[in-house]
Amino acid sequence: MRSFSFYERFSRAFHDHPSLSRILVISTISGGGLIAYSEANASYGTNGVAPVETGTRKKKVLLLGTGWAGTSFLKNLNNASYEVQVISPRNYFAFTPLLPSVTCGTVEARSIVEPIRNIGRKKSIDMSYLEAECFKIDPQSKKVYCRSKQGLDSNGKKEFSVDYDYLVIATGAQSNTFNIPGVEENCHFLKEVEDAQGIRRNVIDSFEKANIPELSDEERKRILHFVVVGGGPTGVEFAAELHDFVNEDLVKLYPRVKGLARITLLEAADHILTMFDKRITEFAEEKFKRDGIDVKLGSMVTKVNDKEISAKTKGGEVSSIPYGMIVWSTGIGTRPVIREFMKQIGQGNRRALATDEWLRVEGCDNIYALGDCATINQRKVMEDVSAIFKKADKDNSGTLTVKEFQGVIDDICVRYPQVELYLKSKRMRDIADLLKQAQADDGSKKPIELNIEEFKSALSQVDSEVKFLPATAQVAAQQGSYLATCFNRMDECENNPQGPIRIRGEGRHRFRPFRYRHLGQFAPLGGEQTAAQLPGDWVSIGQTSQWLWYSVYASKQVSWRTRVLVVSDWMRRFIFGRDSSRI
Incomplete structure (x- = not known):
């Protein structure tokens, strides 16, 4: 249903008073800019990271790609104990959601790109960039082999290799x-x-x-x-x-x-x-x-x-x-270098690099992959159901009560997000409702107690809620930010190798798994009308959503320079129309 009297009154006002719409879009975009300013300050802060002691070798982080995932990782990385080497065939970040606007002269190409060196020089870490394309990854020797985009490198060779301590693959995908x-x-x-x-x-x-x-x-x-x-x-x-x-x-x-x-x-x-x-x-x-x-x-x-x-x-x-x-x-499809790497590590039959919930490539402890080139292989509850039961059954009685299960409930919902999704889909308040459903209703008032087989039956449908994340800029940006946070806290967590999630025996990681938060999506439909779908099943269609689209896209620009340029292009289009030159 799309009949919103509030929006209709706004749309009518915009139609009758065109100048009002132009004033509102400026103020709306300015408001979005204030939001982005606070986000930028948070991103560029040092987070209190202490400087590296003199003589200590910095660990080398090699970042492949300057798209949404790679740039988000670089912007949020603040640990001075790392030396970051960025390798990408393009020396800039591009705000890809505005590419359709570039095709028709609504926005100029230069307005949506930011040189990667501009982003790196604002950081408190050592960062260098090479304009090259990676064509081979060698996890055994911890090297990547690259081909210079300029034809020759400093040694007079077209190809060269770079070593690493940690490799972050964010190469994106191809059509x-x-x-x-x-x-x-x-x-x-x-x-x-x-x-x-x-x-x-x-x-x-x-x-x-x-x-x-x-x-x-x-x-x-x-x-x-x-x-x-x-x-x-x-x-x-x-x-x-x-x-x-x-x-x-x-x-x-x-x-x-x-x-x-x-x-x-x-x-x-x-x-x-x-x-x-x-x-x-x-x-x-x-x-x-x-x-x-x-x-x-x-x-x-x-x-x-x-x-x-x-x-x-x-x-x-x-x-x-x-x-x-x-x-x-x-x-999207897989890039050739990723396909070859997947064959090396036994993932040749997959469509994208498989990672665990901490974005580590499966089978490679020091290699991470994020964005469109990778997909998270979410761990199934049923694979660990025996370990979960044993962990919760503290008195080793062979049966599990709701009270005992409450002790591990938080860890389970973090470690296996599909549990929470399943409860929501079935309109259950908590895990106790799930256990009650699994137990036969015999009319007694005895506490709920399930043996291992009944417990497996209660959780048997939970894994049906496992879903692949969409290949969007929003997902890639959140993954880059998450991984940077993990790297920023790597040193302080060295003494806690098992982390907060201890269901699986020896543990797998010192950090909580990556969780994607969907913040909504837009679909511009032309004629100053945009469809917006925001969390909570909130749907808006019309000119009001167009102003929201302007505000969000302006606020999410990677720098104040691009923010000003994009807003200027929008205003130019309002006043003079789109640029029809062939340049």
Whole structure:
């Protein structure tokens, strides 16, 4: 249900008084900036870390990648006992959620990037950077092998090796083509800043080509047919941005081709934005229909050539669609260096690096992986159920009471987050309700006591709540911050090797496992309307959510420099429209 009288009154006020919306967006973004300022101060503080004694060798932390996970780790690392070496093929961090805005000139590319050295020089740790690409990881010798992006390193070689004490892999992922013929050669991807810049040039080129006098209308229509493959957040946001760019800016500059441009969105599933609330999905599909964006659901691409894209429906019908440009946004795949590393450590049959709940690569104690290149292999309750029972049964009676179980309940909910999720899904208040459900109702008033088999039965369905985390910037940033906190406290916890979680005998780590906190998500739908889904099943759709989107995205910029640049770009677009130059 999306009828909110409060929002309707706001939207009506914005429509009647355009200047009010511009004033509000400035004040909203400024408020978001104050939030970000407090976060930045917290991130850049030293946390009272004592300086390293003279003569003590610093442990070398090698960080691969400057994306969300790697940059978050670097920003939050404050332990001066480490020497950090950053290796990445790009010497900057990019705010990727705004890439669709870069494709249409709403935001400039330079406004969303921050040089990684700017971030490193604000730290109290030793940090250096090399612009290179890692092509091999050797865990036995604790070395990584890299290839310089400049062709030659200081020794006159194209390739070199770097050793480490700790390795943090945050290389991200690449676009997944599913090995469909022609995709790699004919489609644009939207993963990097260079991708967004290429799409922007291609859009302008398409209008310039279609504006040539001697072309037929049929050829103009083909050139101006933009196809987006993938109905996830990136594909939907790009389609919405492109629609606004074409209808608000380009049609005024190219009157010869007015009304000929089309946008088609192909999605293999039954709906777009399937990870959002059903209300948002329905609204997005209805809005795209009103805007003239052709959404073809249940369409799976089978082949792409230089002029046509072939798609098959679930009914088996195959159709060929002429196009001028295709943007491919269907998910992520594993990078070659990660695939090779996975084969080395016996994970060759997985889609991403498997880590434990502390982000350590399984089987490699000094290697951590986070972000899109990794997935957490959540420990199952049933694998440790006997150890849990033994730990709780303090009197060794062979049966477990609710009182005895209360002694280990906190550790279990931290160590196995699926327990808490299961209780919520079943609307149970606590673990006692779970045990009561498992015990037969014989009408007696005896205390609940379960033997090992009854206890296993009570927990048998808990592991069904284990879920993989989404490959989003939010997850990667939280993982980077968590791992930095672990490294910051590594020294003070050396004398507590088992940590707070002691269910599994000898223990596995000195810190609590990583827990993801979902803070909500946005889906910009064009026309100054955004769908917001926040914790607590709170859904908002409309212009008010757009101002919230402005505020959050401004506050989450990595520096004040990029924050000012992004806000300036938004204001420029409000006043002068989007930039339609080919640069």
